[in-house]
Amino acid sequence: MGNVPTKLDQDGNPIEPVSRPGYPSGNTGSSSTGTSFSGQSTNDGKTRSKRATSLVSTFLNSGSRYRSGSMQDTTYHSPHKKRSTKEKEQMKEQHARNIIVKYDESVDGGFMAPFGSYSYDKLDYDATVVKSLIIQRRLAPFYTPLQDFDPTWSREELLKIVDGLPLHASFDENPEEFEDIPIGDLKKPNFDYLIDKSSSKKEYRNMHSKIFKARLYQKRIYWQERENESFLETKLEVREGKAQNNYLPSNDLKYDLYSNGSECPICFLYFPEPMNYSKCCQQPICTECFVQIKRAEPHFPHEEVDPTKPIQNDNEKDPNLLTTEPSNCPYCATAEFAVVYTPPKNRKVGIQGIPPATYKSVNEPSETNDKDETTTAKNPNNVVSSDAIRPDWENKLNKERIRLARRSANATAIHVSNQLIDPDYASTSNDTTISSSRKTTITTSRHGSNTASRGSRQRSRQSIQDLENEMIQEAIRLSLEDEQQQNKSLKNKSPKKK
Amino acid sequence: MASLPKRIIKETERLVTDPVPGITAEPHDDNLRYFKVTIEGPAGSPYENGLFHLELYLPDDYPMEAPKVRFLTKIYHPNIDRLGRICLDILKTNWSPALQIRTVLLSVQALLASPNPNDPLANDVAEDWIKNETGAKAKAKEWTSLYAKKE
Ligand SMILES: [Zn+2]
Ligand SMILES: [Zn+2]
Numbered sequence: 001m002g003n004v005p006t007k008l009d010q011d012g013n014p015i016e017p018v019s020r021p022g023y024p025s026g027n028t029g030s031s032s033t034g035t036s037f038s039g040q041s042t043n044d045g046k047t048r049s050k051r052a053t054s055l056v057s058t059f060l061n062s063g064s065r066y067r068s069g070s071m072q073d074t075t076y077h078s079p080h081k082k083r084s085t086k087e088k089e090q091m092k093e094q095h096a097r098n099i100i101v102k103y104d105e106s107v108d109g110g111f112m113a114p115f116g117s118y119s120y121d122k123l124d125y126d127a128t129v130v131k132s133l134i135i136q137r138r139l140a141p142f143y144t145p146l147q148d149f150d151p152t153w154s155r156e157e158l159l160k161i162v163d164g165l166p167l168h169a170s171f172d173e174n175p176e177e178f179e180d181i182p183i184g185d186l187k188k189p190n191f192d193y194l195i196d197k198s199s200s201k202k203e204y205r206n207m208h209s210k211i212f213k214a215r216l217y218q219k220r221i222y223w224q225e226r227e228n229e230s231f232l233e234t235k236l237e238v239r240e241g242k243a244q245n246n247y248l249p250s251n252d253l254k255y256d257l258y259s260n261g262s263e264c265p266i267c268f269l270y271f272p273e274p275m276n277y278s279k280c281c282q283q284p285i286c287t288e289c290f291v292q293i294k295r296a297e298p299h300f301p302h303e304e305v306d307p308t309k310p311i312q313n314d315n316e317k318d319p320n321l322l323t324t325e326p327s328n329c330p331y332c333a334t335a336e337f338a339v340v341y342t343p344p345k346n347r348k349v350g351i352q353g354i355p356p357a358t359y360k361s362v363n364e365p366s367e368t369n370d371k372d373e374t375t376t377a378k379n380p381n382n383v384v385s386s387d388a389i390r391p392d393w394e395n396k397l398n399k400e401r402i403r404l405a406r407r408s409a410n411a412t413a414i415h416v417s418n419q420l421i422d423p424d425y426a427s428t429s430n431d432t433t434i435s436s437s438r439k440t441t442i443t444t445s446r447h448g449s450n451t452a453s454r455g456s457r458q459r460s461r462q463s464i465q466d467l468e469n470e471m472i473q474e475a476i477r478l479s480l481e482d483e484q485q486q487n488k489s490l491k492n493k494s495p496k497k498k
Numbered sequence: 499m500a501s502l503p504k505r506i507i508k509e510t511e512r513l514v515t516d517p518v519p520g521i522t523a524e525p526h527d528d529n530l531r532y533f534k535v536t537i538e539g540p541a542g543s544p545y546e547n548g549l550f551h552l553e554l555y556l557p558d559d560y561p562m563e564a565p566k567v568r569f570l571t572k573i574y575h576p577n578i579d580r581l582g583r584i585c586l587d588i589l590k591t592n593w594s595p596a597l598q599i600r601t602v603l604l605s606v607q608a609l610l611a612s613p614n615p616n617d618p619l620a621n622d623v624a625e626d627w628i629k630n631e632t633g634a635k636a637k638a639k640e641w642t643s644l645y646a647k648k649e
Contacts, residue, residue: 117503122559147504170501266561266595268505289595292562296591330596 085205089212096220098127101142101168103231104247106350107134108343109257109272110141114288116169117145117267120220125291125389135351137343139384140276140287145269146258155255162254167231171221178214186219246355253349253359264289266330276341279383280334290339293386295324295393298400319401319408324393327386338385502530506556509599521603523554531556535567535603539646540611544638545573548646552582552606554599564593565602572645574638576615576624584609585619 083091101113112131114123133139144165153161184191195207237243249257257272264271264286275284300317326336346362348354387393510530513523520538525531535552539545551570557563567589569582577585588597588605618624627634 118562119558122562266505267503268508283596293595328594330594333592333594 085208092212092216093219095127096216097223098131099123100220100223100227102227103167103234106247106249106356107137107141108347108349108353109249109253109356110134110143110287111167112142114142114291115144116171117269117288118292120217122292125294126391129389129391130287130291133384133389134287137348138341138382139290139339140271140274140341142287143257143271145264145267145271145286145288146261147269149258149261149263149270155259158258159251159254162258163235167228168224171224173221175217178210178217181210181214183211183215183218186215186222191215244357246357249349249356250359252361253347253356256347256359256361274342274344276339276384278329278331279338279340280329281332283329283331285330285339290386291389293327293330293337294390295327295387298322298324298397319404322397322401322404324397336385336387338383340382341384342382505561506531513600518600518604521607523599523603531560533599537603537607537610539642540607543611544635545575545610545642545646547648548642549648550610550646554602556599561595561597564589564597565599567602567606572641574623574634574641575610576613576618576620576627577609579620583619585617 099113101111101115103111105112112134113127130139134141144167146161146165182194184194191211192208194211195204199207234243234245235248238245238248258270261270261272262275262284263269264275264284266285266289269286271286275286276290277284300321301323328335329337347359349356349359510525520540522536523533524535525533533554533556535554537550537552539548539550549571550573553568553570555566557566567584569578569584571582573582579585584606586605586609588594588602613627615624615627623634626637
């Protein structure tokens with residue numbers, strides 16, 4: 001069943017072809033796709049020092065890039081390559097379009113984008129990856145949740161409730177964040193006229209980014225509401241017998257979906273089964289909650305404030321020590337959270353399945369389907385790690401390191417020179433305030449033992465890090481100098497062009 | 499303000515229909531994310547017979563972000579500072595969205611039953627606790643009868 005792409009795929013359904021390396025857009029369970037999702041090993045020192053080196057070389061590269069003046073150097077493929085503001089804005093707009101729920105883009109009765117239980121700015125997962133996983137039936141689709149479920153409801157009562165479900169949760173149309181920000185005409189791409197001409201370059205950039213955010217927020221509401229309307233109109237026309245529509249789910253489909261569901265233990269909403277299950281402890285989790293789970297923001301190790309030590313300014317710390325750990329299972333705290341999804345046997349509907357409107361309940365389970373289940377359950381391709389849906393976590397970490405390195409350029413320089421004069425500088429300056437008795441009790445505590453083990457490893461790498469610090473310093477200085485130089489020469493040229 | 503998430507509504511309902519022994523949590527009338535909390539001092543601890551008032555606030559990103567909890571009643575405890583702030587891992591780095599208001603308050607109650615002076619927030623108290631446990635417990639008991647009297 002369902003191995004030939006049906007009409008649904010062919011009749012101009014506006015689904016972007018999902019072609020990424022490692023994601024065959026073909027049928028479910030095809031060979032080697034699993035490898036690209038398996039957890040990334042980050043625990044050994046090798047990867048760490050590699051990352052540190054790449055950070056240094058990035059600085060050096062960007063420095064030389066500016067120096068040689070070849071701004072269009074296409075061979076420069078670092079993940080930290082500076083994208084233009086325009087490129088970044090286009091990517092953000094594309095992401096916003098990717099998280100619109102469309103009734104005619106569905107998989108097994110659910111959708112490609114979240115219902116809206118969490119706020120928009122928290123939907124920072126890779127929407128292309130998630131869509132592709134849903135189409136491949138490796139992750140449950142985003143179902144429209146029920147607020148409550150009562151097992152005593154009759155079929156008619158349940159259908160009535162499901163028919164009344166909106167495509168998307170209602171929006172906060174005027175969030176405080178954008179209260180006083182003009183958005184102008186959303187249909188016109190240019191909005192520079194909204195910004196005060198006399199503002200400085202920095203003010204201009206600030207305002208530009210604020211207006212862009214506010215406009216995108218409103219655009220997204222507009223795009224989603226357009227989908228909601230077309231969904232409502234189609235439902236109405238079909239109900240009145242004026243039209244037929246293949247994308248709307250049949251009553252059998254709605255009943256089969258919602259008569260057999262469960263509550264997600266995180267959002268407390270009711271969803272059709274099968275849900276995603278945690279790999280470690282087999283607890284259900286809806287896809288909307290799954291995409292919320294991510295690594296903590298980059299931070300320094302043992303960040304918890306230890307009041308016995310003087311607070312060390314983040315500026316004084318080595319940016320290379322910034323770190324993030326893979327997220328833990330929310331239920332049992334096992335590291336590297338991952339979920340397993342086993343798609344429904346008798347319900348291959350929507351994209352790469354039969355049209356939702358033609359679905360009919362199957363009562364007797366056939367033998368072939370039972371076989372299916374045993375094979376898919378053991379299929380490692382069905383494991384999706386939390387990192388897999390945010391593949392850019394490492395870029396983000398490096399970006400944060402660079403940002404910090406830039407901001408604290410001076411502070412680091414002082415720190416480095418102190419370290420060069422006195423190799424024990426870092427430890428002595430921290431320990432002087434602690435009485436000797438206290439020191440021993442602290443090392444027995446949870447935080448203390450952490451610090452101790454990390455400290456010894458740190459010290460052996462100290463000299464390398466000093467060197468790296470210095471290199472970063474020099475690279476930053478050069479690149480900043482060159483950037484200033486570049487800006488000056490651009491300023492000199494620009495009046496002629498404009 | 500966006501409407502209250504279903505999860506918060508259901509948690510509040512369940513706190514009322516299925517209360518935790520020794521703990522009450524009631525949402526504020528004009529802010530349903532703000533809870534008035536009381537915890538009874540656990541039997542056998544220096545806080546026994548005390549009734550401690552706390553405030554609990556559910557931030558916008560709850561349950562992806564931990565609730566903010568603070569003691570309002572003055573308390574002598576190595577993991578609770580003068581401002582009532584609590585040093586409890588699940589309120590910080592070990593928070594999980596699968597935890598709830600109920601589990602958080604149970605953990606706070608457990609912290610009263612077994613203080614951990616080796617992972618302190620209030621250092622002077624912790625030092626006292628390590629050097630002279632009997633004296634520290636007596637002081638905690640004294641503070642309980644002074645500030646946490648049941649009315
Ligand atoms: Zn959920
Ligand atoms: Zn688990």
